[in-house]
Amino acid sequence: MTRxxxxxxxxxxxxxxxxxxxxACGGAPAKDDAKPTPVPLDPPVAEEPAALTGVRDVAPPVxxxxxxxxxxxxxxxxxxxxxxxxxxxRIDALGEGDAPAAAAGExxxxxxxxxxxxxxxxxxxxxxxxxxxxxxxxxDGNEMTNxxxxxxxxxxxxxxxxxxxxxxxxxxxxxxxxxxGSGNLMGGRGAVLKLHPARESRxxxxxxxxxxxxxxxxxxxxxxxxxxxxxxxxxxMGSLYLMRDKLIAARRYARDWxxxxxxxxxxxxxxxxxxxxxxxxxxxxxxxxxxxxxVHIHCYxxxxxxxxxxxxxxxxxxxxxxxxxxxxxxxxxxLAARGVAVSTWADWWGxxxxxxxxxxxxxxxxxxxxxxxxxxxxSARGIQRLNQEAAKGLAAGTHAGLEPDPGAPAxxxxxAHAALRWVxxxxxxxxxxxxxxxxxxxxxxxxxxxxxxxxxxxxxRADLVWIDGHLRHDRVNxxxxxxxxxxxxxxxxxxxxxPAGAAxxxxxSGSQSSPQGGQR
Amino acid sequence: xxxxxxxxxxxxGGTVHPVEGEPIENGTLIIEDGRVVAVGAGLxxxxxxxxxxxxxxxVTPGLIEAETRLGLVEIWGAxxxxxxxxxxxxxxAAYRALDGFNPDSRLIPIQRAHGLTLFVTSPGGGLIxxxxxxxxxxxxxxxxxxxxxxxxxxxxxxxxxxSRGVAIAELREVLDDARAYAENTRAFERNAYRRLAxxxxxxxxxxxxxxxxxxxxxxxxxRSDIAAALDIAAAFGLKxxxxxxxxxxxxxxxxxxxxxxxxxxxxxxxxxxxQRLAARGDNARVLAEAGVEVIxxxxxxHNVRTLRQAAGNAVREGLPHxxxxxxxxxxxALAFGLGERGVLRPGAVADVVVWSGDPFELSTxxxxxxxxxxxxxxxxxxxxxxxxxxxxxxxxxPLAPAASDPAPGAAPxxxxxAETPAR
Numbered sequence: 043m044t045r046x047x048x049x050x051x052x053x054x055x056x057x058x059x060x061x062x063x064x065x066a067c068g069g070a071p072a073k074d075d076a077k078p079t080p081v082p083l084d085p086p087v088a089e090e091p092a093a094l095t096g097v098r099d100v101a102p103p104v105x106x107x108x109x110x111x112x113x114x115x116x117x118x119x120x121x122x123x124x125x126x127x128x129x130x131x132r133i134d135a136l137g138e139g140d141a142p143a144a145a146a147g148e149x150x151x152x153x154x155x156x157x158x159x160x161x162x163x164x165x166x167x168x169x170x171x172x173x174x175x176x177x178x179x180x181x182d183g184n185e186m187t188n189x190x191x192x193x194x195x196x197x198x199x200x201x202x203x204x205x206x207x208x209x210x211x212x213x214x215x216x217x218x219x220x221x222x223g224s225g226n227l228m229g230g231r232g233a234v235l236k237l238h239p240a241r242e243s244r245x246x247x248x249x250x251x252x253x254x255x256x257x258x259x260x261x262x263x264x265x266x267x268x269x270x271x272x273x274x275x276x277x278x279m280g281s282l283y284l285m286r287d288k289l290i291a292a293r294r295y296a297r298d299w300x301x302x303x304x305x306x307x308x309x310x311x312x313x314x315x316x317x318x319x320x321x322x323x324x325x326x327x328x329x330x331x332x333x334x335x336x337v338h339i340h341c342y343x344x345x346x347x348x349x350x351x352x353x354x355x356x357x358x359x360x361x362x363x364x365x366x367x368x369x370x371x372x373x374x375x376x377l378a379a380r381g382v383a384v385s386t387w388a389d390w391w392g393x394x395x396x397x398x399x400x401x402x403x404x405x406x407x408x409x410x411x412x413x414x415x416x417x418x419x420x421s422a423r424g425i426q427r428l429n430q431e432a433a434k435g436l437a438a439g440t441h442a443g444l445e446p447d448p449g450a451p452a453x454x455x456x457x458a459h460a461a462l463r464w465v466x467x468x469x470x471x472x473x474x475x476x477x478x479x480x481x482x483x484x485x486x487x488x489x490x491x492x493x494x495x496x497x498x499x500x501x502x503r504a505d506l507v508w509i510d511g512h513l514r515h516d517r518v519n520x521x522x523x524x525x526x527x528x529x530x531x532x533x534x535x536x537x538x539x540x541p542a543g544a545a546x547x548x549x550x551s552g553s554q555s556s557p558q559g560g561q562r
Numbered sequence: 563x564x565x566x567x568x569x570x571x572x573x574x575g576g577t578v579h580p581v582e583g584e585p586i587e588n589g590t591l592i593i594e595d596g597r598v599v600a601v602g603a604g605l606x607x608x609x610x611x612x613x614x615x616x617x618x619x620x621v622t623p624g625l626i627e628a629e630t631r632l633g634l635v636e637i638w639g640a641x642x643x644x645x646x647x648x649x650x651x652x653x654x655a656a657y658r659a660l661d662g663f664n665p666d667s668r669l670i671p672i673q674r675a676h677g678l679t680l681f682v683t684s685p686g687g688g689l690i691x692x693x694x695x696x697x698x699x700x701x702x703x704x705x706x707x708x709x710x711x712x713x714x715x716x717x718x719x720x721x722x723x724x725s726r727g728v729a730i731a732e733l734r735e736v737l738d739d740a741r742a743y744a745e746n747t748r749a750f751e752r753n754a755y756r757r758l759a760x761x762x763x764x765x766x767x768x769x770x771x772x773x774x775x776x777x778x779x780x781x782x783x784x785r786s787d788i789a790a791a792l793d794i795a796a797a798f799g800l801k802x803x804x805x806x807x808x809x810x811x812x813x814x815x816x817x818x819x820x821x822x823x824x825x826x827x828x829x830x831x832x833x834x835x836x837q838r839l840a841a842r843g844d845n846a847r848v849l850a851e852a853g854v855e856v857i858x859x860x861x862x863x864h865n866v867r868t869l870r871q872a873a874g875n876a877v878r879e880g881l882p883h884x885x886x887x888x889x890x891x892x893x894x895a896l897a898f899g900l901g902e903r904g905v906l907r908p909g910a911v912a913d914v915v916v917w918s919g920d921p922f923e924l925s926t927x928x929x930x931x932x933x934x935x936x937x938x939x940x941x942x943x944x945x946x947x948x949x950x951x952x953x954x955x956x957x958x959x960p961l962a963p964a965a966s967d968p969a970p971g972a973a974p975x976x977x978x979x980a981e982t983p984a985r
Contacts, residue, residue: 174835175836176835177836389867395637396639400944401951402944423830430924433924434924437924500871528833532840
């Protein structure tokens with residue numbers, strides 16, 4: 043232990059100090075100019091890989107004109123014929139009618155009446171952690187050795203060579219949250235990623251986005267531990283017990299660190315205290331209590347979601363989103379009032395008992411109750427067609443003749459604009475990144491998709507996809523595969539070859555080649 | 563009237579897709595006693611017919627799902643509802659899906675509401691998995707009984723117990739012994755014949771396969787496995803159907819030459835596992851262009867209702883619309899020997915759907931569904947749940963019964979609720 047000789051630092055007010063201290067918990071002892079900088083006991087994991095994100099090159103400017111803009115904004119959701127300018131990785135400007143003159147060096151794309159939307163966002167992906175090809179050697183999404191593994195990070199299992207990533211982009215997806223699986227009660231940290239081709243997950247991190255914790259209730263942890271191993275949790279009450287027990291420990295852990303930070307030296311002495319032992323599980327949970335880690339919970343049944351909300355109340359944290367949530371329609375008033383997003387499928391149901399009450403109108407009912415409806419995929423296939431899932435959710439609600447609940451807030455009309463929000467701005471809100479992406483607004487990240495037609499059509503294809511202003515998908519001029527796994531996969535072999543990249547060889551129905559074709 | 567056989571029905575004014583033949587604008591479809599009796603443009607409804615106005619609507623044959631466990635599996639997570647698989651012995655030719663089939667599966671009405679009129683439900687697991695059955699989606703009076711068997715199902719590909727070579731050798735041996743059994747049945751019965759590679763019932767069950775009457779449906783993804791299936795079918799003179807077929811496009815000419823229909827999942831477009839490394843999203847298009855009879859499947863049990871979305875995605879990947887419709891109607895009917903189904907022409911079984919628009923489009927709904935000329939009920943458990951929660955119940959009181967709950971049970975409950983103060 044370092045003996046600090048200088049006078050004690052003035053004690054910081056506890057409440058102010060806490061978030062700061064937790065963000066850096068395990069950091070260096072108190073400043074001491076007279077001594078060499080001591081080695082931190084427990085080096086914290088770098089949260090922001092500035093050195094890596096910094097190497098993203100600057101995207102060239104693009105002007106898309108004569109295009110229908112679906113903005114995903116509550117007001118002016120549709121500009122029938124307009125233009126949009128992408129510059130320095132951001133949406134620079136957009137407007138109605140004729141486009142301004144192109145600037146020097148600006149690529150101009152004729153929308154030819156096609157439709158441009160924000161990039162799609164998936165709150166629930168296991169890309170990279172359950173990559174293709176699926177095999178035990180690739181299955182890195184569930185650390186099912188203990189029901190509580192809150193300290194592990196999906197980002198550290200993420201294989202950036204997953205062939206599914208490029209296919210998701212070809213489906214118009216620009217941002218995902220990659221999550222651990224649901225075998226554990228507290229399965230670990232999830233991370234928000236931009237779907238750039240990259241050599242490691244940290245280079246894909248969404249700048250400034252909070253990490254999340256993936257929690258799970260219901261059948262999965264019961265099955266894995268109770269059924270599979272005769273260990274806790276065998277029951278839902280066991281699940282809640284374990285969660286609560288760990289949260290209590292986390293509260294103490296957070297307080298211990300706060301106390302240490304506020305008073306790093308022994309009372310009346312110059313002697314440094316021994317800092318609390320760093321515990322990665324409790325560190326994540328302390329982040330939950332502090333609000334630096336978002337809470338995302340895999341949960342099917344309405345009663346269990348209510349239980350989880352009660353648990354959150356006990357410990358004073360917010361639930362960002364329930365996932366799967368096939369019974370959310372039964373408690374949509376509560377979820378809307380609490381501002382908890384409902385990340386769900388359009389029609390998956392019934393494959394297990396807790397999914398037995400799924401209906402096709404959960405998205406519509408959630409939305410119409412003023413809640414935050416989100417289409418999630420949980421699937422390397424589904425993520426390629428989030429727009430289709432939104433369209434199904436809309437159709438199910440429309441054909442059922444749903445009426446808004448009495449007293450429903452404004453903006454709850456069930457229409458195509460609502461459905462687009464389920465895959466754009468709503469997931470952005472659920473992930474805490476809506477200031478940066480999820481709608482077409484100047485200043486937001488240039489995450490946009492040019493569709494060959496109405497994206498709610500089953501036939502719609504993403505012609506061009508930009509992420510941070512970089513063209514990452516060009517349907518007519520397919521890029522080579524991003525994944526090394528797919529490089530040369532069929533070289534030197536007989537038989538028909540699959541088309542290069544994720545796209546199929548071009549047809550030209552209404553689409554145009556882009557001046558940036560093939561850009562990496 | 564829903565659920566009963568109407569003697570004479572005329573569906574008028576819609577765009578009729580007969581599947582074999584061009585779409586008919588302002589088409590009339592006349593159904594008598596469960597069969598189509600006439601299809602044509604602007605035909606007059608006969609006197610006494612129940613007339614259904616389909617103006618602005620699309621009329622197609624009912625959809626046929628070729629690969630599902632409907633009625634065999636209710637909830638994967640509830641063991642006592644999972645009846646799709648025999649156990650132990652990988653040779654289960656005598657295993658009949660229909661024996662464990664549950665016509666009261668709550669899943670079936672949910673799929674029917676999306677235009678499903680018939681499905682081929684088949685077992686899983688093992689090498690020779692057992693016998694598939696074709697089942698109408700409405701089993702009320704007046705509708706034909708299930709047709710079984712419609713295929714003998716085989717799984718090829720990497721297995722945990724043994725290698726591909728073991729599986730393929732075993733398949734050949736069993737087929738060979740089934741032939742030997744047929745030629746030496748009397749000696750076998752007298753116990754005067756060598757030991758055979760399968761049980762008597764299995765060997766019996768394989769006879770229609772060897773005779774080329776019952777198709778052998780081989781699930782295989784890798785090109786080499788599909789090629790092995792083609793070889794075996796040629797060697798034994800079998801009628802083959804390939805299912806899954808992730809890498810089938812690579813064998814398209816051979817499959818076309820052998821007239822082998824292929825059941826394809828159009829959402830499969832990635833090297834999802836090591837048997838699917840050459841999977842491609844336009845598999846269906848490539849096969850169809852080579853002249854293969856393509857069948858599209860949802861490969862689902864709870865969501866067979868996504869079959870039409872699968873067809874839409876095949877079109878998105880280049881399969882012509884008419885071919886995609888054929889691939890979920892007439893093509894499976896032909897492949898599984900289901901007779902005059904999946905087509906609208908005189909004599910065809912009147913499995914018919916009236917759609918609000920393009921059946922593949924996600925905004926479209928199946929407005930009327932006829933199974934064997936009977937208009938099937940449109941309600942199902944999910945619809946009833948929706949009704950219960952259409953408006954949120956007052957949580958201080960017990961839930962109101964859903965509209966479709968049986969009235970006798972509901973009445974006393976409601977009375978009791980009124981008398982008991984809410985807690």
